[in-house]
Amino acid sequence: MKCILAFTAIAALAAGACNKDVKVKSQTDISTVNACSKFDADVIIDGVSGLGAINIDSVKEITGQLVIQNMYDLQTVSLGALTSAGSLKILNNTNVYKVDVPQLNSVDDFQIIVNPNLKELTYRNISSTNNFQIISTHVTTLGAFTDSNPGNIEILSNTELKALDFSSVKETKGYINIANNGKGANVTFSSLTQVGGNASFADAATLDISKLSAVSDDFSLYTNTFKNLSLPAFATAEKSITLNDNAFQAISFPKLEEIGSSLNVVNNTNFKSITKQTFPKLSTIPGSIVLMGSFDNITFPALKTVDGQVNLSGKGKLSCDEAEKALSAADNIDCSLETVEDSSDEDSDESDGESDHKSTHTSSGAAHTTVVTVVGALALVAACF
Numbered sequence: 001m002k003c004i005l006a007f008t009a010i011a012a013l014a015a016g017a018c019n020k021d022v023k024v025k026s027q028t029d030i031s032t033v034n035a036c037s038k039f040d041a042d043v044i045i046d047g048v049s050g051l052g053a054i055n056i057d058s059v060k061e062i063t064g065q066l067v068i069q070n071m072y073d074l075q076t077v078s079l080g081a082l083t084s085a086g087s088l089k090i091l092n093n094t095n096v097y098k099v100d101v102p103q104l105n106s107v108d109d110f111q112i113i114v115n116p117n118l119k120e121l122t123y124r125n126i127s128s129t130n131n132f133q134i135i136s137t138h139v140t141t142l143g144a145f146t147d148s149n150p151g152n153i154e155i156l157s158n159t160e161l162k163a164l165d166f167s168s169v170k171e172t173k174g175y176i177n178i179a180n181n182g183k184g185a186n187v188t189f190s191s192l193t194q195v196g197g198n199a200s201f202a203d204a205a206t207l208d209i210s211k212l213s214a215v216s217d218d219f220s221l222y223t224n225t226f227k228n229l230s231l232p233a234f235a236t237a238e239k240s241i242t243l244n245d246n247a248f249q250a251i252s253f254p255k256l257e258e259i260g261s262s263l264n265v266v267n268n269t270n271f272k273s274i275t276k277q278t279f280p281k282l283s284t285i286p287g288s289i290v291l292m293g294s295f296d297n298i299t300f301p302a303l304k305t306v307d308g309q310v311n312l313s314g315k316g317k318l319s320c321d322e323a324e325k326a327l328s329a330a331d332n333i334d335c336s337l338e339t340v341e342d343s344s345d346e347d348s349d350e351s352d353g354e355s356d357h358k359s360t361h362t363s364s365g366a367a368h369t370t371v372v373t374v375v376g377a378l379a380l381v382a383a384c385f
Contacts, residue, residue: 021064024048034058046070057081065089065109071096079104090115112137119160131174134158149173152197156180164188167208172196175217179203184225193233195219214238218261221246227270231256240287243268251278262287262308272316274298289330291323295337298326306330312337 018036022029024045033043034056042064045054052073056066057080065087068077077090077099087109090099098120099112106128112121118137125144126132130151134142140160145168152174155164162182167190175197178187184205192209198217201207204224214236221229223245230252238260243251248271256279263285265274273296281302288308291298296317312323312335320335327333 027051030054030056037061038063040064043067047072049073052076054078055080060084060103062086062088067091068093076100087111089113093118111135112139137161145169148191153177158182162186167191170194175199176201179222198239213255218242220244224248240264242266246271253279253282255281257281257302258284260286262289264290266290266292268293272296274300276301279303289327295323298323300326300329303327303329308332309334311335314338315340317341 017032018038019040021042022033022044024030024043025048033039036059038061039059040063043062043066045068047070050073051071053076054068054074055078057078059079060081060083062082062085066085067087067089068074069089069091071093072095074093074096075098077096079101081103082101083103084106085104088101088104088107089109089111090096091111092114095117096115097117099118099122100120101123104123105125107126108129109131110126110129111131111133112118113133113135115137118139121134121137121139123143125146127146129147132150132152133154135154135156135158137158138160139158142161142164145166148168148170150169150172153166153169153172154175154177155161156177157180159180160182162185164178164181164185164187167188169189170191171194173196176195176199179200179202181203185203186206187201187204188208189212190208191211193211194214195212196216198219199215200218200220200222201209202222202224204226206226207224209231211233212231213233216238218239219237220242221244225247227247227249229243229246229248229250232252232254234253235255235257237256240261240263241259242264244264244266246268248268251271254277259282265271272294276299279300282300283302284305285303286305286307289306289310291312293314294316295314298318306327306329310327310330310333312320312333315338317340318337319339320337323335323337324333
């Protein structure tokens with residue numbers, strides 16, 4: 001058998017097969033690729049029926065791309081000797097359950113996307129990559145990732161994945177997008193200081209980005225379940241900051257002075273107060289502010305400039321008058337807060353039978369109008385329609 005492989009390899013080299021693109025149509029084409037230790041071209045395996053296993057275990061390096069996609073009979077992939085590739089894409093293979101690349105450490109573009117039955121993904125240690133994506137699989141663990149300065153990182157919709165350890169990453173040249181992984185997912189970027197694109201983290205039970213200081217695009221946190229957000233080093237957000245539908249009870253950005261675009265704090269149900277410790281140094285917001293939630297008070301002690309519109313809504317103890325004072329740096333405020341009175345005030349209003357009031361303010365400069373209506377009246381108006 002070894003002699004046969006040797007003769008095949010010699011024949012492949014003599015024919016220049018190791019530097020010509022191959023579009024695989026049968027096992028014979030895979031054997032041709034397997035005859036090469038280094039493959040200086042692309043290997044495309046797309047929609048070939050009848051292949052239950054792909055074994056390319058002799059090739060150590062592919063300078064082009066290896067694409068395995070739309071293989072509906074495929075169950076296993078073995079790339080036993082592969083250490084580096086220009087691109088490795090395993091896409092839309094509905095029945096594949098195992099991908100084994102045990103020696104892989106350098107790959108410019110790594111995409112494992114829409115392999116819904118994939119449970120075993122083995123790679124040694126990704127030490128160099130420009131794009132790293134694992135999306136829509138059933139993998140339970142990730143291999144080691146030691147590239148300190150990768151390009152993009154995107155880990156999405158891997159519903160059995162609960163540990164995402166990227167603690168070696170210090171900076172990224174591109175974006176980070178983490179969302180919809182396993183319930184109770186622990187996400188670690190403990191050495192991360194800068195993100196070269198947008199940074200979005202969602203659905204995490206724990207998140208360590210404690211050294212993060214700068215994001216070159218939008219910074220977003222969605223539907224996370226941990227209670228306290230503290231970013232002691234975060235100083236630069238070149239575009240917007242969005243905190244939406246999280247379980248936060250406390251938020252702290254002690255070094256943040258300026259946001260490049262807008263600030264959005266929306267529907268974080270347990271977050272009641274923007275205190276002096278939340279944004280103590282934030283002075284400039286060239287875009288808009290959207291505050292939606294059950295706020296009891298808000299404070300922006302250093303805020304001097306808000307160029308866009310401020311929108312406030314929700315139900316809490318905070319009134320529109322109090323909100324406008326806290327946001328006096330803004331010229332354009334649209335407030336539709338529904339104020340819940342303290343229990344001490346409710347006693348004095350018992351004869352009226354109501355304790356909830358909705359105040360609507362629209363202010364531009366010094367001019368504003370105030371409308372106070374009882375909730376019962378609102379109900380009657382709604383009934384007319």
